[in-house]
Amino acid sequence: MTPNSSSSPSRRSFLASTAVVVAAVGGGIPLLAACGGSGNEKTEGTTTGKKLKGLLPAYVPSQAVTPDIPSKNGSAIGFTTAKPAGQLAVSVPKKLGKGGEVSIMAPLWGTSPGTGNAYWTAMDEASGVKVKWQNQDGNVYGQKLGAVLASSNVPDAVVVPGWELNGKIPSAIANKFADLGPYLAGDKVKAYPNLAAIPTGAWQRAVFGGKLRGLPMPAESTPNIAPFYSPGFFEEKGYEVPTTTQEFFDLCKEMNAPKSKVWACGDMTWSAFAFFGALPEKPHYWQLVDGELVNRYETDEYLEALEWSRSLYSAGFVHPDVKAEQGDQKNLFSSGKLRMYNADISDWYGATAVQRLADPKFSMAAMDIFAHDGGKPRLYAGSPSNIWCFISEKADRKKIEEVLALANFTAAPYGTKEQRLKAYGVEGVHHTVKDGVITKTEDGNNEVFATYEYIASPAAFRAFPDHPDVAKGMVEWQQRQGAHTQKPLFHGMQVQEPARYAELNAQFEDLEKDIVRGRKKISDMQRHVSDWRSRGGDNLRDWYKKLLDETGDSAS
Structure with missing residues (x-):
């Protein structure tokens, strides 16, 4: 009933599967x-x-x-x-x-x-x-x-x-x-x-x-993205749910066991964006700084999230099927082959309903989203x-x-x-x-x-x-x-960008995947952002600034 899911789906296929569930x-x-x-x-x-x-x-x-x-x-x-x-x-x-x-x-x-x-x-x-x-x-x-x-x-x-x-x-x-x-x-x-x-x-x-x-x-x-874990497994091993990105990394190091065909986590990039307070997707991917609009792709939080997610891959904590963009993270988690993963919140029911048919004691839970440094998280309201x-x-x-x-x-x-x-x-x-x-x-x-x-x-x-x-x-x-969610700019608005910018952001998702997997560097993203600005990003910024000045920052 749901679309075929991969270990690292595109945003479009992810949203589609979410809607179905x-x-x-x-x-x-x-x-x-x-x-x-x-x-x-x-x-x-x-x-x-x-x-x-x-x-x-x-x-x-x-x-x-x-x-x-x-x-x-x-x-x-x-x-x-x-x-x-x-x-x-x-x-x-x-x-x-x-x-x-x-x-x-x-x-x-x-x-x-x-x-x-x-x-x-x-x-x-x-x-x-x-x-x-x-x-x-x-x-x-x-x-x-x-x-x-x-x-x-x-x-x-x-x-x-x-x-x-x-x-x-x-x-x-x-x-x-x-x-x-x-x-x-x-x-x-x-x-x-x-x-x-x-x-x-x-x-x-x-x-x-x-x-x-x-x-x-x-x-x-x-938020609809949740970092999942197994409470029973954590209790059995005496693990504490992490509250900072360093604690998460250290926990991965402790539970990672590739020789036993068990890895600490799946691709955590979506959660990383939340941990570091990165801005959401378009049209809400702007923030006002000293009277000027700054895009998600231009922020330190965005790059820091990619760098941290990359560190999980480089340390060998991520399941190899996930790194190869194959398999299904939910199935790998349910079978005990990876210990933590992130997905839409609806996975909580989907995985539980299937697994309890064979194991009535199966349980999973979503850890609260934390700020990377242990402070209060900065989350953004969805549409x-x-x-x-x-x-x-x-x-x-x-x-x-x-x-x-x-x-x-x-x-x-x-x-x-x-x-x-x-x-x-x-x-x-x-x-x-x-x-x-x-x-x-x-x-x-x-x-x-x-x-x-x-x-x-x-x-x-x-x-x-x-x-x-x-x-x-x-x-x-x-x-x-x-309790930690705030409205982004243009919240609740049905904003339609000019058609000439339709393909402006097209390459970011693939580049994100390459960077966290070590195939590209953070500097490659910085160069791509510079190119994005010259190809229309700065003009799109002006378009949004005019929109903001004339309509305000939200629908009502």
Whole structure:
């Protein structure tokens, strides 16, 4: 169900796999043509302040369900139990769909169950909207997405992940998809209560080309990369969880045992960026220093993180499969061949669910992110939404309302009949519930894939009734990290850089991999940054500075 994972995946494939796991389980001005130079004024820049506020739906929190673990410091809400069907809440008491048919294109990691299957049939009946799915291989979704948006044959609705916002896709969104403001802005959204319960920040990121065009899949604002370890192994050996990068290095030295085919860690570069307080990815990769914008790639923290990660490789602490960019770090960790690794927080559940089938005592945990020197960590809030569903501009009012009716159904919160059907299918056919634990049947595993989640989802939640300790541990970890999280520049904004800069940053990721593995030097990165500045980095800096001066540093 998830994409093929490698020991050191690209950021795009990493984000894709993250989305699958998560799904399965504003005195502003209009869009800034001035910042775009000779670019497309409809697609460059951002929308903030009063202009943005006038586009957004009202926020009316759902009262349908009370979580077992409330949100704190930007964390998800958590659920540790699954109620019997008779005790589930109802968030869509009246079917809003009118029986119309809509075509939807979405990524799928897995094999499509095919038309007429019991899951899709049940969802069609419950929502009142018949969906004609056009699922595409998630691993190459961007290629298909670009081709479809370049054609005149665009489905009624199309899912676009944030990692595919490259090339001409942002301009296609502004030109090919409908303005949903007339249906959802302000109090209009109250006709769709579950959409009204989606947090405002998620909607802010759904504004493209100065219009509300997307239906969002909300995300937590807390960090999503976690350094994992085995509490049982640490306790057995008397190891302490490290609180500085030197302690981490020393611990690696103590536990590394290559002669026994056991290595201390996997590639820790993503965690290293957090340990050293490096700025996040674009468009949030700027900080204001003495009135001037400084890019992530120009900071000492960025280079120091690479140098430290490189030291783990050069000391022989990193598993050779990881160094060769082969294998799967999660599997190597689960089998005891490496002792620590970093990945998306969702790996916590994914690995636990698999390993406990054979070993009920299996446990893993995420260590708190520390500052490299033992001080308070400097972490940055993530984007409030990163996946959106758009409706074709050719769709008439009836078609748009059918998609919105379906979105209201799919955005139902955990603990409702609607969410149970969407996530698990029909009880007795696709899943069973016993002693508060939901178990999928063979038909459930073959038919119930993450597709409907991408149309619209509720506020971020983590629900693992089969492994409640993981749900509790995961949300509490987010809460602790959230206490050290700050908003980066341009937080919550849907910023679209001019197309002429689309390939400006393309080589950084590969160079990072080469440096930490010893194939290149830090000086090579410094030269590349100098080249980046002359090839357009300085001009891009000026573009962002103008954006900052005219819109402010965040969406609201």
